[in-house]
Amino acid sequence: MAIAAAEKASTRAFGPGIALSCRECGQQYDLTPRFACEFCFGPLEIAYDLSGVTRADIESGPANIWRYRSLLPVPENVAELPNMNPGLTPLVRADRLGAELGLRSLHVKDDSANPTHSFKDRVVAMAVEAARAFGFTTLSCSSTGNLAGAVGAAAARAGFESCVFVPAGLEEAKIVMAAVYGGKVVAIDGNYDDVNRFCSELIGDPAGEGWGFVNVNLRPYYAEGSKTLAYEIAEQLGWRLPEQIVVPIASGSQLTKIDKGFKELVQAGLVPDRPYRIFGAQATGCSPVARAWEAGHDVIQPVKPDTIAKSLAIGNPADGPYVLDVAQRTGGSVEHVDDTEIREGINLLARTEGVFAETAGGVTTGVLRKLVREGRIDPEAETVVLNTGDGLKTLNAVDAGVTATVKPSVEAFTAAGLA
């Protein structure tokens, strides 16, 4: 891939980031908008110089992901630049859910508190800084919905044009949220994997000139945003790693980056080393990674998604094999729950902890319940379950409405048997 001169940026634009490094063969590259290794086609990720990071420095930073700027490929002054500034979302002590499931110590990391109410604000915030460094003028993405909203909002805030691509038939809330910021929202007649292929084609075309596709040509930068989930969880637990964590799988990137984040914290001396187990969660209707795990395969057989968990409906997950590695290495596993269990998971989390999750949160909560029931998670170990999205975006997934409609009198209220 030819890198235009204008796309080169000073190293200082990426703070502690020093190079792109191939995850397969280790080949290193300059920090450019490149995402695959020229030699082995392996995915690229950021290599860092993490010397000199301290807890005190982090703790005195802003109440968002930029407190971790010395662990991210962003400039030192990032907090001064126009960005959505996501992160530092609540780590909810989930005693009531824990008691109901039979877990001694449970927290919910609730990422619905982000600006557009999904974890995608974290990754997009990183991509915005990369796009700025590379001089891109339009932000784009392929999206199952949440990412489209996050890109639209971030582009508006930072003064980029935007054009996002989604599969036709998405939830109305996700469409409106993507479109309200004034950018283009193009529905592609197909599923997410078709949208993704289309975007890859567009990158090589003059029509995509000057466009930063946050999850394609900016993917190495973008993906690092998920590490901040790991950093925040560790800091919010009092600077220690959790012993068990349940993470949803769409492309699988988030799960692998949480693992990377935990490892970096240990490497930088910010937390003591401690064994942790990472559990992946998929919807049965789109569970290629869970099926490979069950079968003991190390390749992923793509599937055609059919599930209410549309934000996880990636039938050909790019990071699937790496997810299998992480689950294997940490002593975790990859599980799936069906649409009924997803709905039950949403209701369970809402009823016990007041967290209204989108379907992805129903998947993680459902998988957590299943792991406990089947005795495959340690009920005594410190456990975290992720909610990565917001129930307001998937209203149709829940069956909840008014208990009754009555006339405005106590008599009517009592007569309706509601007192």
Place this chain on the structure above:
Amino acid sequence: MAIAAAEKASTRAFGPGIALSCRECGQQYDLTPRFACEFCFGPLEIAYDLSGVTRADIESGPANIWRYRSLLPVPENVAELPNMNPGLTPLVRADRLGAELGLRSLHVKDDSANPTHSFKDRVVAMAVEAARAFGFTTLSCSSTGNLAGAVGAAAARAGFESCVFVPAGLEEAKIVMAAVYGGKVVAIDGNYDDVNRFCSELIGDPAGEGWGFVNVNLRPYYAEGSKTLAYEIAEQLGWRLPEQIVVPIASGSQLTKIDKGFKELVQAGLVPDRPYRIFGAQATGCSPVARAWEAGHDVIQPVKPDTIAKSLAIGNPADGPYVLDVAQRTGGSVEHVDDTEIREGINLLARTEGVFAETAGGVTTGVLRKLVREGRIDPEAETVVLNTGDGLKTLNAVDAGVTATVKPSVEAFTAAGLA
């Protein structure tokens, strides 16, 4: 009103709160679930001992409203109790919106980042602590929608029963969000003012025994939560008061409490004294306070609401007269914008700052624009505009959708004129 022994709580349950004090006649009462003065029927509010509060103490506190616990009627250990822990929402530096409107220094206080995505989480968090202190077992409220969701979630988190009352015909998202947490949601055949009257009736009835109505019998505690908006804005500006602020008006309570918060910060020596102007914002279709302001009256003529800004649709706002006082005293005013201007306000805020507001945010943004256009706000002064809710809850208020649907090929994309 007789106060049951069980409803008395130790003073320590209310931290620096020392008494209830009548806003009209100054009569003081013990900290009990009482909301109106026995002598003059004036509203009661909390009186404090604010000695010994420091910036350092606040800055070392949690990243939520409990960092201000020494300015609130809550126990010292409040951060350890099950509560939604709202607050410390972003103060967004709104350079793009400011430039478009012609304001030199503008920030948006974005309260959609709260757990249930409205400022109501702040007031409910206070009411939960009061309900706990008084031994109530059910949380209730009259609500235009946002409050119902906040109460449902907080009750689930803290282990209360809940039963909330809303006017029939509310937005679907608000209904689902209120109901998903497992409590009762009762629609009242009438408008918000009917719901409110019904709740007052229920408090005196055996059917309401043991119920804490967050915005009725717990109102003095509840209402203090709005002060945290003032505290956060001042702290986020670097410990100074803004010179101008635009605040939505429903009951008017929030606006008066922001004023109270600013005054307390000065009184406690946390910020330097500085003149500030408070502007109230209403929807034309429910603008009793703005109309009284225009007419120079000091009483409010109730109206029958007819506006898309349902969260502000209180036709008989309890704190209306106090709002007029604050606007008068600070050199502000009370303005209104119609439904078209509200929609434009939502789009303007989304397009320039990536903040997707509910209709109430459209009202404040619309009023800000109007104030600038009519030369009634100082374009050089440091200004803050509040967004108190989330666009996902009022999707029907915006007209936004896909730009186009195309087949998954660059050719189709280009042919559609989208490149």
